[in-house]
Amino acid sequence: MNETFSPPDWTGRAKLLTGPGWFGVPIDGADANELQRFLEANPDYSRLVAGRDWLPGEALSELKERPPADWPQGPVRHLAVLDAESGAWRGYLNWVEDLLAPGVWHIGLFLIDARQHGKGLAGRVFDAWAAHAQGQGARWLRLGVVLGNARAEAFWRRLGYQDVRLREGIPIGLLSQRVRVMVRPLGGADLASYLLAVPRDRPDAS
Template sequence: MGEAAIRMIDPQADLAAVSDLCLRAADYITLETGAPPDADYAANLLAEAPPDLPSKDVFAFGAGRAGRLDGVVTCLRNFYAQGEWYMGLLLLDPAARGAGLGACMAQHVFSIAQGQGAVCIRVAVLEANPRGRAFWERQGFLHERLVPADPEGDGHIRHVLKLDWEA
């Protein structure tokens, strides 16, 4: 993939670029939600967080080249507990998949999390996305627990995976 610049996403200034990426990555969004992204998807993606988590602990990073956003990863700091991080979504343009960008972005987040004293990081992977689970396992994540499908929710079974940095 070459070197992609990874930077913090500004939810307002970068909304159009994130929206464009969501349209290009509609295959994953359709898998997750059952429909292509609507006009509000990108804004909701960048703002989604538990109500009791301070906004300073909710952020995203983007990566791309030549002024185009090829990937975005959302992060929650101090979730579920102090010193624990959670990556909500790593979304990549289909043209950028399989070329190392996802691993580069994940390592970027790991480095920042560890630099801020994180003891672990988690992701939740849809059971319907075995390639996604294999990707996270290649990054060193281990299965922590299964979250059954919520009949009131999107109907997906999720696998929570954890990368532990504690000795």
């Protein structure tokens, strides 16, 4: 597959995040084909957590997906991480603002191109995003990691995420997974205040 498959007009998009050698632009359903090609070029994550390759049209589903309607939630955002010179896709990040409580920003998926692994790009993109989140009022960063995805678990712990609880029997693709819920407080916030704000994530919650 051709490495450079970004559309010709990325330079006209507003850059939400920037860093050495890369930039991040918001995307939406109109960019589903480009996201689909990126996902298909990086099948390992889907194979690990869903037990299968990415499905045709899965990018559009990803771009339209929202948390359960009865969960308090703010906007869902999607970001393409692009090479500063070529415009080639280097990563994809989506998140929900104010999920379950004000100030909780939840990462749904953070995927870096496999050819960039080990080069520090994931950490640089995350640091830029976390700074943006804090600047927009985020107090806690939240995510879920499939138990056994050792690379991801180690990555998030290095970035300061802490375990809050383990959820069992979460259906993902062809599999039923155990998912580790992890949280990183920002600024003067702490884990205790998070658990008061989001009681469903307390270790003893039903």
